[in-house]
Amino acid sequence: MKLKNLIPVFLFIIICFVFFSCPTVAKEEDEKEKPFIPTWSTEFNFDTNNGAWTPTGDWQWTNTYDVLNYTGSNVPPTAAHSGAGLWGTVIYDDYNNSGSSSYLSRTFDFTGSSIVKLSLYVWVNCFYTWDWCKIYINNTQVWDYGTYNTSPSWELVNIDLSAYGNNNSVEIKFELYASTVVEKAGFYIDDIKIEGN
Ligand SMILES: [Ca+2]
Ligand SMILES: [Ca+2]
Helix, strand or coil: CCHHHHHHHHHHHHHHHHHHHHHHHHHHHHHHHCCCCCCCEEEEECCCCCCEEEEEEEEEEEEECHHHHCCCCCCCCCCCCCCCCEEEEECCCCCCCCCCCEEEEEECCCCCCCCCEEEEEEEECCCCCEEEEEHHHHHHEEEEECCCCCCCCCCEEEEHHHHHHHCCCCCEEEEEECCCCCCCHHHHHCCCCCCCC
């Protein structure tokens, strides 16, 4: 067969390739842009109980938070983010100059979920960089407040936990590290939400 007789064949193959591959590319784009629709969520507002989170060191829980009870020399949150329940590193005093870390943690099972997202509200006043507030997932740091904020407010934090999807043992851990000098109001947490599909 002469080469010029093959030209229509090549053209046909190219047309077929373009026709069939374009919808595939479009479909992949659709998959990427598909909105996240959670099929479950676990929420902790800490207004009726402590959510079964485990504290060490300075972490304390209350569901009757009243700023008027504060005895420290710094300015704490004026209120919980929701209701009157929250966790904090010494609820009614500045944190201790312990030279160590205080942890608040809980372990979750994400079996059956490939997409998992964490959100929470934080209120941070620590003597960065001597002291710090960080979040760890299975002991890997995923978040660091990273600044010395002298006029804190409640801030929303979003962390994608999809890297831990289908993991049956995922520990979420909040850390306040305090050096042995200069205490501030500390690390306060409220309204944790974990959702997945
Ligand atoms: Ca609350
Ligand atoms: Ca405090």
